Amino acid sequence: MEMVIENLPSYRIAYVRQVGPYGPANAQAMNTLKQWADKNQLLHESATLLGIPQDDPTTTPPEKCRYDACIVITESERQEDEFVEIGELSGGDYLICKVKHTAEDIQQAWNVIIPHLQTSGYRMDNKPVIERYRWELLNQHYCEICVPVKPV
Known part of the structure; x- marks a missing residue:
């Protein structure tokens, strides 16, 4: 498996949040986001999608786990509506691991x-x-699994 340290920039994101047990509902949130992004002409070859599990399922009750399906957008692409929220994702050093996209x-x-x-x-x-x-x-x-890291 390829692993490298990369400094990710801060991103402006549009996202759909799913609350509940991690699993098939996360994929549904991503599909909802993709449909919205496609309708708004944001889903193209230079698009970057992000899946962000906000909670540790070993310490958070399943019904309270949050998952954000995101697409990186520019300031000019800011198109908030009832389907998505707009937010910022802070950058920093991440261990980037390229992996086959299977569970x-x-x-x-x-x-x-x-x-x-x-x-x-x-x-x-x-x-x-x-x-x-x-x-x-x-x-x-x-x-790519992007793990936030800092020096020991």
Whole structure:
């Protein structure tokens, strides 16, 4: 698995929030966002989609877990309406892990990421983990797990 440290910029995002157990409802939130983005001509080859689980399901009751399906937008693309919220995602250093976009491969990636962090000179920062979906990777059935990090 490819792993690199990348400094992500701050992003302006449009997002759809799903509250409840993580799983199929997250995919539905992403589909809702994609339909909105397509209707607003934001879903194109340079688009970046993000999936952001806001809560740790091991410490948050399933019915209170929040998941944001996001698309990066520019200031001129700010098109708030009843379907999406507009927000900011702060940047910083992230461990970027390219992985096959399957539940099994993502779970296996975490079995590598945590031990890697313990020996890398970094530790997880107190920000949400991001799933990043870029056009060229999606076409190959890959996504990127972006783990916020800071030096030990």
